[in-house]
Amino acid sequence: MIWSALRRFDARFHQWRDFAVDRRMITGATAIGGVTFAVMVGVMARIHGPTMHPDEFGFLANGQVIIGHEEAKIFTPSFYPAGYGIITGMGALLTGSIGGSYRFALVVNVVLVAVLAWAVMRLAVTGFCASPAAARLAAALVVVAPGTSVSALYSWPETAVRLAFLGLVATVVFAARRLTMAPVVGLCAYVGLLPGLHGRFTLMIPVICAVVAWWGWRRDVPRPVVVVAYVSTVVAYAMTYLLNTWVKSTLYPTSIDQENRLLRRLADYSMWLALIRRIAGQGWYLLATSLGIAGIALGWAVVRVRGRGESRPLRTDPERIALAVTVGCAAVLLFTGGLQLLHGNRADHLIYGRYVETLVPVLWMVGVVALERAPVVARRSWSISLVLVAFIAVCHVLVDMGDRVKGGWVRRTLVFPNAVGVDAAQYLIQPGIITFTLLFCGAGVLAWWLHRARGGVAVVAIVAVLAAGAVVSGERSVLGRQRIITNSGASLERATAGSPDKIGYDNFGDPTGFSNDPVRPGNDRGYYFLRYKMHPIRLDRIDVSSPAAQIPAEYRCVYARIEEPPSHGEWAPVADEPLLGRVLFMRVGETSC
Template sequence: MFSRIATMIADGPKVEARRLQALILVAAAVAVGVFMLTIAWRMKGPTVHPDEFGFLLNGQIFLGHHEAVVPTGSFYPVGYGVVTAIGSAVLGGISGGYRFALFFNFACAVGVAGVIYVLARRVFQLPTYVAVIGASLVYVAPGTVVSSAYAWPETAARLMALVWVLLLARVAESMNVRLMMAIGVLVGILPVLHGRFTLFIPITFLLFGWWFLTKQCSRVVLCISGALVFIAYFVSYSLNTFVKTLVYTTSYDQENRLLLRLFKPELWTALVRTTAGQTWYLLATSAGLVGIALMFMVANIFAPSTQKKSRDPQTIAMIAILLGTISILFTGGLQLLYGRRADHLIYGRYVEVMVPALWLVGIVALYKAHRFVLRVWPVSVAAFIGICFAYQIIDGLDRVKDGYQRNTLVFPNTVGIDAMSKLVSPGFVSFTIAFALVSAVLYVVYLKRASWALALLALLLAVGSITSAQDSLLPRGDYLEAAGSSREVALMPGVEEIGFDKGISNDALYYFLRYKLHPVRLTYFDASTPNAVIDASYVCIYGWRERPPIEGSWEIVAEEPGFQRVLFRRVGSTHC
């Protein structure tokens, strides 16, 4: 079977890219880039709580600031804190760290496009115009450029995943000892940036072992490279543990918690569902391109070959991309098992790490395997349609639509569907139909004028990114801007710590105020229930008008009207 598929791919006509298409897409990428720079400048502050604030806070830890504990079960790896720390040191304060992070992410998005170009030319041997088209398409995608407008490491993670793939391919080509050691250091340190990179370590060891067994590298090189992986991982683990015990004292033991879920058979059905939902996101938001990529990779990896596959850069790159995608789908599925929000059903934030690499392989297929693509594209579209309707049959209702009506569809985690939500009423079925129609149009264009299909997809993505940034990204800052009317009263000279009465899980105002009042510590604790104990050192506490602090005499000195909160101060005190 794989022999026939390989013959189909090899014998199929090659699609020729045109200079005009490359120029159009470069112009579109530049336009989107300039627009996103203005967005980065106009953003009012972090709005994804506690995620963005957590990464900003990590930077303050690097600078030696004493910070209040973050009241969340989540943990945010410390690596990106280097970026926010540099921003704070250079531009001043936590707000400087935020602004610097956005421009750093913009540079990472450009870097993603650059590495895509290098992979396309050097590893997959695509013509220059095709490589330019591929780099432009990946750059203008919402998952790349819109996600870069948040102070989080997602864009940097996409870049590092591509660098990992590129280095593995280069080692396969040259068996350069230094490059192999560099991969060891890189893959060991990556978990300090993003927890999903932990499973890249066994994938890397698998490839190292393959090279050793096929006598491509010596035992000494294997041992040194492996030792570097462990040393680098120990450093990343130690850094993460240090910060976790310092400010994330209520966070879960994430890795062990996910592993334990594997041994609970009652959760396996839910794991299939969450993995299927992420797969739907990959297939639908790429108009079937990711499905083409997955089938193309499997066909090439298992097809007979006259050369050693362990020394073939394309094969090694595809193995890394395929296994990396599977690992993130798997760990993401474990993470989302108990998800209740609408976006948890079609979650895209985790798997977006591998999207640039997947799209690149899809582009390779579209230009190198015309006959193959014509056969498998409908299969890819049918797959995400099938996932959607399987959900409807099992659930008996459209849970995405139901969740949207209850305001539980979180935009940053499903950035790829945001622009479509402006055109159709959000729902699993409506999204599926809309993306299937887009896929059908692109398929017809590919059938008639193959070289224009990717150009059309890229232009659609560019329009979608601009729409999402303008209509969804910027307005999120309105909530942040509405917070902080109590700032002048709270930030009087000498204030170091203020209390915040807990009562709402993941309270948005708490994180908004922590950002606006920084470097004042805003400590989250129970201040109004009968069992509350309030330390005498607290002079001011944020709470509810109808629920004053339980101990002592307090007066209201300021209000946060947009959030129905007030600032209490002890009677007789002149400042917080």
């Protein structure tokens, strides 16, 4: 009886509805995407420097190391992969400065957004049999996604990562169509190179290798080709590993061995519940910030992979094997992201978005294709994903006996660039997982209902809503973070006089330069602001103010707090950085640094 009632409910609410988009809708969505892109270019032109530390500066410093510049060490447990450093290094060579490198990186990111939109259209039509109208809608949707447009305004590889994953799916489609040596070997070599861009791609290598092994086992490709493909994977991965190892040893002396750390966490059974919570939080972010579009894609992908009534086997059907790879990569990305965030203590670690944003262009494109080709399955998956968002939020509150995202926002530990999809919402509601859930689920239900009534108009409406959010994030959040870097630097004229090779910066007795102490933070943003502004002068982290400090004679000037002056030798304050809470001290008797 209950099952029959559910079937009647499903038949009533998940009826077939034609996608029904006309030229005006396509033109409107394209125009919205174009305006959003233009606004982001305008925001980029008004940015003065990196504000997301140490992330942005880490990628800029990688480029300096790659071109042979001697850099001060970055004392953090993190490591920023070297692949994007090729871009920032190229920018440094072309412009001759780290500021020029930063500007070059932003320009490249914006160009990659345009390339990403074109690639989405091409793959939707050639790989997933979408109409040109649906492909243009998907491209507009991807462009206005905050994870695409807003993340491009930081000097980090997030836009390149999204394009790289889209390229991986496209390469799978290409290889599955031909099943010859060149595309199969190229696929394996390509996935082997991706960890050089970011470590989140590492576990995607086994996914691709498993697909190639399946082709070899069923003799869809000759087995010698499989061997050559695996060799190409090893060679490509070894190249990126050596590059990463070199940059890590040169620039990040306190970086933790990420691979072994993740294995140790996986072996600790007491952490598995926390791992599930981190995975669920990322899943919440992926579904909620897409208003359910990502859920449509995953639901349709699962249905297609199961393949009831399909005429071709999964392994040789390019579309279905690409969807299977997408689902597999989504699973390993959620898993590795959960391991990486296991001991995170910030609010954004509970709903972290940077890792799963890798999937957004592919999932949102597939979601639009599903709405056009399988509207009943799509609408059913849409409903389930919105219910799942609410379920995860309720479980979060019950397990933690409260809303930790809200509590973290009150304590200012919610770093919005890491969860950029919820950034604009902070200007509408008080941040918290419950308030975010109500907002995103409410918007998702309205979009679901609009699709039920008007078909493709719902996607155009989502494009408009997300575009407004991206513009707000760019104008208020990205530019709002520029206040300190714009107004700091009062001490630079005195510090750079005489062109010193190096200046010291107090690490407050923390030899690693990294501390979770909010009163005496080791990895404070002031260090990165000053290091960026006075580059190529080295700003070295040294112990300046502790009782045991021994300041080498080569440092004529050091930065410290006025209440914690240098404790070794005779020093006099000569310049102040009030916004950063730092003072430039010079050795008594010296006239310049």
